[in-house]
Amino acid sequence: MVNLLLIILLPLLGFFVNALVGKKLPKSVSGGFASLMIFIPFVISTSYFVGFVNGSQQKLDIDIYNWIAFGDFKITFGLLLDQLSATWLMVVTGIGFLIHLYSISYMHDDEKFHNFFSYLNLFIFFMLLLVLGNNFLITFIGWEGVGLCSYLLIGFWFKNQDYNNAAKKAFVMNRVGDLGFLLGIFFILYYLKTLNFTQLQAVNLELLPHGLIVAITMLLFVGAIGKSAQIPLYTWLPDAMAGPTPVSALIHAATMVTAGIYMLVRANFLFIHAPETMMIVAAIGAATAIFAATVGVLQNDIKKVLAYSTVSQLGLMFLALGVGAFTSGVFHVVTHAFFKACLFLGSGSVIHALHGEQDIRNMGGLKKWMPITFWTFLISSLAISGIFPFSGFFSKDEILASAFEHNKVLWVVASLASLLTAFYMFRLVFLTFTGNFRGIEEQKHHLHESPALITIPLIILAVLAAVGGAMGLPEFLGFHHWLKGFLSPVLATNPHAEAHGLSHSTELMLMGGAFAGAVASIAYAYIKYVKGGALPANDGEESGVGKLVYNKYYIDEIYNALFVKPSLLLSDFGHSVIDNKVVDGIVNFTGKASLIIGSQVRKIQSGYIGFYLLAMVLSMVAIFVYSFMITG
Amino acid sequence: MLLNIFNTIPIQYYIMVSAVLFSIGVMGVLFRRNAIIIFMSIELMLNAVNLLLVAFSSYHNDASGQVFVFFVMAVAAAEVAVGLAILVTIFRNVHSVDIDELKNLKW
Numbered sequence: 001m002v003n004l005l006l007i008i009l010l011p012l013l014g015f016f017v018n019a020l021v022g023k024k025l026p027k028s029v030s031g032g033f034a035s036l037m038i039f040i041p042f043v044i045s046t047s048y049f050v051g052f053v054n055g056s057q058q059k060l061d062i063d064i065y066n067w068i069a070f071g072d073f074k075i076t077f078g079l080l081l082d083q084l085s086a087t088w089l090m091v092v093t094g095i096g097f098l099i100h101l102y103s104i105s106y107m108h109d110d111e112k113f114h115n116f117f118s119y120l121n122l123f124i125f126f127m128l129l130l131v132l133g134n135n136f137l138i139t140f141i142g143w144e145g146v147g148l149c150s151y152l153l154i155g156f157w158f159k160n161q162d163y164n165n166a167a168k169k170a171f172v173m174n175r176v177g178d179l180g181f182l183l184g185i186f187f188i189l190y191y192l193k194t195l196n197f198t199q200l201q202a203v204n205l206e207l208l209p210h211g212l213i214v215a216i217t218m219l220l221f222v223g224a225i226g227k228s229a230q231i232p233l234y235t236w237l238p239d240a241m242a243g244p245t246p247v248s249a250l251i252h253a254a255t256m257v258t259a260g261i262y263m264l265v266r267a268n269f270l271f272i273h274a275p276e277t278m279m280i281v282a283a284i285g286a287a288t289a290i291f292a293a294t295v296g297v298l299q300n301d302i303k304k305v306l307a308y309s310t311v312s313q314l315g316l317m318f319l320a321l322g323v324g325a326f327t328s329g330v331f332h333v334v335t336h337a338f339f340k341a342c343l344f345l346g347s348g349s350v351i352h353a354l355h356g357e358q359d360i361r362n363m364g365g366l367k368k369w370m371p372i373t374f375w376t377f378l379i380s381s382l383a384i385s386g387i388f389p390f391s392g393f394f395s396k397d398e399i400l401a402s403a404f405e406h407n408k409v410l411w412v413v414a415s416l417a418s419l420l421t422a423f424y425m426f427r428l429v430f431l432t433f434t435g436n437f438r439g440i441e442e443q444k445h446h447l448h449e450s451p452a453l454i455t456i457p458l459i460i461l462a463v464l465a466a467v468g469g470a471m472g473l474p475e476f477l478g479f480h481h482w483l484k485g486f487l488s489p490v491l492a493t494n495p496h497a498e499a500h501g502l503s504h505s506t507e508l509m510l511m512g513g514a515f516a517g518a519v520a521s522i523a524y525a526y527i528k529y530v531k532g533g534a535l536p537a538n539d540g541e542e543s544g545v546g547k548l549v550y551n552k553y554y555i556d557e558i559y560n561a562l563f564v565k566p567s568l569l570l571s572d573f574g575h576s577v578i579d580n581k582v583v584d585g586i587v588n589f590t591g592k593a594s595l596i597i598g599s600q601v602r603k604i605q606s607g608y609i610g611f612y613l614l615a616m617v618l619s620m621v622a623i624f625v626y627s628f629m630i631t632g
Numbered sequence: 633m634l635l636n637i638f639n640t641i642p643i644q645y646y647i648m649v650s651a652v653l654f655s656i657g658v659m660g661v662l663f664r665r666n667a668i669i670i671f672m673s674i675e676l677m678l679n680a681v682n683l684l685l686v687a688f689s690s691y692h693n694d695a696s697g698q699v700f701v702f703f704v705m706a707v708a709a710a711e712v713a714v715g716l717a718i719l720v721t722i723f724r725n726v727h728s729v730d731i732d733e734l735k736n737l738k739w
Binding site for chain 1: 658662665670731736738
C-alpha cells in the first residue's frame with residue numbers, strides 16, 4: 001500500500017520541489033529530480049505490472065480515509081489497482097519518464113525550465129490519481145487536474161496571445177464535457193447510492209430503468225468527448241499544439257486524451273447495459289476518425305498533422321469501445337501511446353533542429369542530417385499506418401475486425417480513415433525527410449542530429465512502436481491474445497453480445513485488405529510527393545474542396561459564430577448595460593441621493609443656539625401634544 | 633404650624649405655581665440672549681419640577697418623591713458646576729456670553 005501511495009505522491013513531491021525551489025537549482029538537477037520522481041513510480045508500477053502478469057499480484061482496493069461521510073453515505077479517498085489501472089500506470093509513468101528525459105534537453109534554453117517540470121510532474125500526479133482512483137469522484141479530481149495542467153502547459157509560452165487563446169479554448173471546451181461527466185456522477189450517486197467502482201459492479205443494473213442507464217452512460221460519454229477530443233468538442237486539440245512539443249507528446253497524444261477511453265473502459269459494466277449509448281459512441285468515434293483524417297491530409301504544420309491524426313486515432317478507439325471491443329480499444333491506446341509519442345517527439349526533434357520551423361513546406365531532405373530522428377519517425381509512421389508487423393497493424397486490425405462484425409458501415413468509414421492515415425502520415429514523412437531542403441541557407445547551416453537525451457527516448461519509443469503489437473497477436477492465427485486475457489478480470493460480460501464471431505478466412509481477408517490499402521496509400525504518397533515532387537499549395541491557393549479541407553471545414557469559424565460571438569455579445573451586454581448601467585446606477589444613486597438629502601438637511605444645523613433651543617422646546621411640546629392625543 | 637399651612641393649600645395651587653415657574657423658565661430659555669440667564673432659567677425649570685414632586689409627595693404621603701428631589705438637586709449642582717466652567721472658558725476665548733455670537737458649532 002505504501003508503494004501504491006508512493007506512485008502518486010512522488011510526482012507531487014517533484015511538483016512542490018520544482019515549484020518552490022526549482023529556480024535556485026541548476027537545470028540538470030531540477031530536470032533530473034523531476035525525472036527521478038517519475039522513474040521511481042515507473043519502477044514500482046513495473047513491479048505491480050509484472051505481479052499481475054505472473055498472477056502473484058492481487059487486485060488492490062484501498063480506502064485511505066473517509067473523505068465525505070454522513071449517515072450511512074460515504075465517499076472514501078481510495079485507490080484501486082487492477083489490470084486496467086496497471087496498464088495505464090505503465091503507459092503514464094513509462095512514457096512520462098521518457099518525455100521528462102527528452103524535455104531536459106528540449107527545454108534546456110527556456111527561462112521557465114523549472115516551471116515546466118513542476119507542471120509536468122503535477123500532470124503526472126493528477127493523471128495517476130485519475131487512473132488509480134477507486135471511485136468516480138477521485139477519478140474526477142484527476143480528470144480536472146489534468147485539464148488544469150493541460151491549460152498551464154498549452155499556455156506555457158504565455159507571452160504569445162495566440163497560445164493563451166489556445167489554452168483558454170482547451171480549458172473551456174473541456175469544461176463543457178466535464179459538466180456532462182459531473183452530471184453523470186450525480187446521477188450515479190443519486191440512483192445507485194455509491195461511486196465506488198467495485199461496489200457499482202455489484203449493483204444489479206437490470207433492476208434499474210433502462211432509460212436511466214442510457215442517460216448516465218450518455219453523460220459519462222459527453223465527459224469523454226470533451227477530454228478525448230471527439231466530435232463536436234475536438235477543436236481544442238489541434239490548437240493545443242501551441243504548447244511545447246513534449247507536452248503535445250505526453251498530454252495531447254499519449255496520456256491525457258486517452259482518459260476518456262480509460263473512463264469508458266472503467267465503466268464498461270454500465271455501458272454494456274446501454275446498447276443505444278454504445279451505438280452513439282461507435283458512430284461518433286467513426287465520424288471523428290474519418291473527419292479528422294480528411295483534415296489531416298491538407299495540413300502543413302507538422303504538429304497540426306499529428307494533432308488531427310491523434311483526433312482520428314482517438315475516434316478509432318471510441319469506435320472500438322462502441323462496438324464492445326474494450327480490449328481492442330485499450331490495445332490501441334497503448335500502441336498509439338508508443339508511436340504517437342514517438343512521432344511527436346520526432347517532430348519536436350525536427351522543430352528543434354530547424355529552430356522553431358513547423359511548416360513542412362519549408363523542410364525536406366532532413367534524412368541526411370537527422371538519421372535517428374528519420375528512422376524512428378519512419379517506424380512510428382509505419383506503425384500508425386498499420387503496416388505489418390508493426391504494433392499499429394495489430395491494434396488497428398482488431399478494431400476494424402470488430403467494426404466489421406458489428407456494422408459494415410462503421411467498418412467502411414474506419415477503413416477509409418486508416419487509408420487516409422497512411423497517406424497523410426507518409427505525406428508528412430516524405431515532405432519532411434526526403435527530397436531537397438527547402439528552408440533558408442541559415443537553417444541548413446545549423447542542421448544537426450539532436451543530442452542523446454532526445455534521441456534515446458525516440459529510439460526506445462520506436463522499438464516499442466515496432467514490437468508493441470506482441471501484446472495482442474490475433475487469436476485466429478493460433479496466437480494467444482495476451483492483453484485480452486490480461487484485461488478479462490476487469491471487463492464485465494456483455495449480456496447483449498452477439499454470439500457469432502468472424503470466420504478465420506474473413507478475418508484474414510480483412511487483415512490483408514487493410515494491409516494492402518495502407519501500402520497502396522503509402523505508394524500513392526510516394527508517387528505524388530517523391531517521384532512527382534509535388535508540394536502543398538501555398539496559403540490561400542487551394543480551391544474547392546481543398547480549400548474547405550485546408551480550412552478545417554471552417555468548424556472553428558462556425559463555432560465562433562455560433563457560440564463564441566453570442567457569448568461575447570452577451571458578456572458585452574452584461575458589461576455595458578447590466579453592470580455599467582443597472583448595477584452601477586443603483587450604487588451611484590444611493591450615494592448621490594444621500595449627498596442631495598444631506599446638502600439640504602445640513603441647513604438645519606445653523607449654529608444658532610436659540611434656534612436649537614426653540615426646536616427642542618417645540619419638538620417636546622409636539623411630542624406631548626401627540627402622546628396626549630393618542631392616549632387621550 | 634408652618635407645615636400645617638402648607639398642608640391646607642390645595643394641590644391645584646402647587647400645580648399652577650409650578651406650571652407658571654416652568655413656563656417662565658421656558659420663556660427665559662427661548663427669549664434671553666445671555667447664556668448665564670438661560671442657565672438660570674433652566675434652573676428655574678428644574679425647581680418648578682422639584683416643587684411639583686415635593687407637593688405630590690406630601691399629597692400622597694409618600695417620601696419617594698422627596699428623595700427624587702434630592703437627586704435632582706445634586707445633579708443640578710454638578711451640572712451648574714460644569715456648565716459655568718464651560719461658560720467661563722467660552723468667555724475667555726470669545727469675550728462674550730451672547731448666544732447669538734456663539735454660532736460656530738455648525739458643519
